[in-house]
Amino acid sequence: xxxxxxxxxxxxxxxxxxxxxxDSFLNHQMDIGLLEEIGREFxxxxxxxxxxxxxxxxxxxxxxxxxxxxxxxxxxVFAKKSKSINIDxxxxxxxxxxxxxxxxxxxxxxxxxxxxxxxxxxxDDFLANGCALQGLISIAESAGATVEGLGxxxxxxxxxxxxxxxxxxxxxxxxxxxxxxxxxxxxxQFREQ
Amino acid sequence: xxxxxxxxxxxxxxxxxxxxxxDSFLNHQMDIGLLEEIGREFxxxxxxxxxxxxxxxxxxxxxxxxxxxxxxxxxxVFAKKSKSINIDxxxxxxxxxxxxxxxxxxxxxxxxxxxxxxxxxxxDDFLANGCALQGLISIAESAGATVEGLGxxxxxxxxxxxxxxxxxxxxxxxxxxxxxxxxxxxxxQFREQ
Numbered sequence: 017x018x019x020x021x022x023x024x025x026x027x028x029x030x031x032x033x034x035x036x037x038x039d040s041f042l043n044h045q046m047d048i049g050l051l052e053e054i055g056r057e058f059x060x061x062x063x064x065x066x067x068x069x070x071x072x073x074x075x076x077x078x079x080x081x082x083x084x085x086x087x088x089x090x091x092x093v094f095a096k097k098s099k100s101i102n103i104d105x106x107x108x109x110x111x112x113x114x115x116x117x118x119x120x121x122x123x124x125x126x127x128x129x130x131x132x133x134x135x136x137x138x139x140d141d142f143l144a145n146g147c148a149l150q151g152l153i154s155i156a157e158s159a160g161a162t163v164e165g166l167g168x169x170x171x172x173x174x175x176x177x178x179x180x181x182x183x184x185x186x187x188x189x190x191x192x193x194x195x196x197x198x199x200x201x202x203x204x205q206f207r208e209q
Numbered sequence: 210x211x212x213x214x215x216x217x218x219x220x221x222x223x224x225x226x227x228x229x230x231x232d233s234f235l236n237h238q239m240d241i242g243l244l245e246e247i248g249r250e251f252x253x254x255x256x257x258x259x260x261x262x263x264x265x266x267x268x269x270x271x272x273x274x275x276x277x278x279x280x281x282x283x284x285x286v287f288a289k290k291s292k293s294i295n296i297d298x299x300x301x302x303x304x305x306x307x308x309x310x311x312x313x314x315x316x317x318x319x320x321x322x323x324x325x326x327x328x329x330x331x332x333d334d335f336l337a338n339g340c341a342l343q344g345l346i347s348i349a350e351s352a353g354a355t356v357e358g359l360g361x362x363x364x365x366x367x368x369x370x371x372x373x374x375x376x377x378x379x380x381x382x383x384x385x386x387x388x389x390x391x392x393x394x395x396x397x398q399f400r401e402q
Contacts, residue, residue, distance in 0.1 A: 045286045045322040048279045075267035075287065082272045085241045092239045094268065129238040 020191040021206050032199045043076035055083030058167040061189050065164040067137045077140040084139050093129045097121040108158045112151035123151045132160035143168040146177025173207050213384040214399050225392045236269035248276030251360040254382050258357040260330045270333040286322045290314040301351045305344035316344045325353035336361040339370025366400050
C-alpha cells in the first residue's frame with residue numbers, strides 16, 4: 017500500500033451505500049503534511065509533463081491542488097460552481113452533475129485564466145462517476161488548452177468515471193483506487209497498481 | 210505598502226459598486242508564492258498564540274488557510290456551505306448571509322473536528338460586512354473553542370465587518386485594509402497600519 021492507501025485504511029470510514037468518509041484528513045479537516053506528500057507524488061508521476069497551470073474545482077480539491085501547483089511552480093486555477101456577481105466578462109461554462117449532492121451546477125472559469133498556450137494538470141480529491149472531471153476537461157478543451165494529465169487522490173474503481181476518462185485517452189493517475197468496500201466489516205479493498 | 214498592498218495596487222481591478230477584483234492572483238487564479246508569503250506573515254503576526262487549528266470557510270479562503278496551517282504545523286478545517294449527504298452525525302451550524310452572492314447559506318462544521326481544547330486561528334480572503342466571519346466565530350463558540358485571532362487578506366475598511374469584530378474584542382489582523390476605491394481612476398487607498 018502507498019502512503020494514501022495506508023492512511024485511508026487507518027482513518028477512512030466506510031458507510032453503507034458505498035460512502036467512504038475521509039473527512040478527518042482530506043476533505044473537511046485537512047492534514048497539511050498529507051497534502052504536501054500528495055503534491056510531491058503528483059510531481060513525481062507527471063515529472064515529464066510541461067505543466068503551466070493546475071486546474072481544480074471548488075471546494076475540497078483546492079488544498080491538494082495548491083500543493084501540486086507549488087511543486088510545479090505554477091499558478092492554480094479553481095473552477096467555481098455558481099455564477100458570482102464578482103465574476104464578470106467572458107467565461108468558460110460546463111454543466112456538471114454532482115453525485116454527492118444530487119444536483120446540477122454550472123462550473124465556470126474566467127477566460128482570462130485559460131489560454132491555448134496552457135498545459136493543464138487537472139486535480140481533484142475524488143473520482144466517482146467523473147462528472148466533475150468531465151466538466152473540467154470540457155472547459156480545458158473550450159479554452160484550446162492541452163490536458164497533460166489528471167491527478168486524483170481517491171478513485172472509486174467500481175464506478176465508471178475512471179474508465180470513461182481513460183477510454184478517452186487521458187493520462188489519469190489515481191493515488192488510491194477503491195475496488196470494493198464493506199460497511200459492515202469496515203474493510204476497503206484497493207486495486208493493485 | 211506591504212507585499213499584499215503592492216500586489217493589489219499592481220494587479221487588482223476596481224469595478225463600479227466598490228468591487229475589487231483580485232481574481233488573477235487571490236481567489237480564482239491563485240499565485241502560490243503569494244499564498245505562501247501570506248502564510249508566513251500570519252505566522253509572524255500570531256507567533257505568540259497557541260494555535261491548534263486553522264478554521265476557514267469554503268471556497269476561496271482554503272488555499273491561504275492551507276499555507277497558514279502549514280506554518281503553524283496544525284490541521285486546517287474548512288466550514289462547508291451546504292449540507293452534503295457525506296456529512297453525517299452531529300455538526301455545528303451557523304446561518305450566514307453572503308454579501309457577494311446575496312443569499313443565505315447554512316455553514317456547517319462537523320463536531321468531530323472542533324473541541325473545547327482547540328485554539329483557533331480563523332482565516333479568510335475577504336472581509337466586508339463580516340457575516341462569514343461571524344458565522345465562523347459562532348461555530349467556534351458553539352464548540353467551546355478559543356478564538357486566538359482572525360487573519361484576513363483584504364478588508365474593505367469602508368464596510369462594517371472589521372469594526373464589529375474588533376468591537377467584540379477579537380484580535381483581527383487584515384494584511385490590506387482598503388479605505389476607498391475609485392473605479393473611474395482605478396485607484397485604491399489603503400489604511401495606514
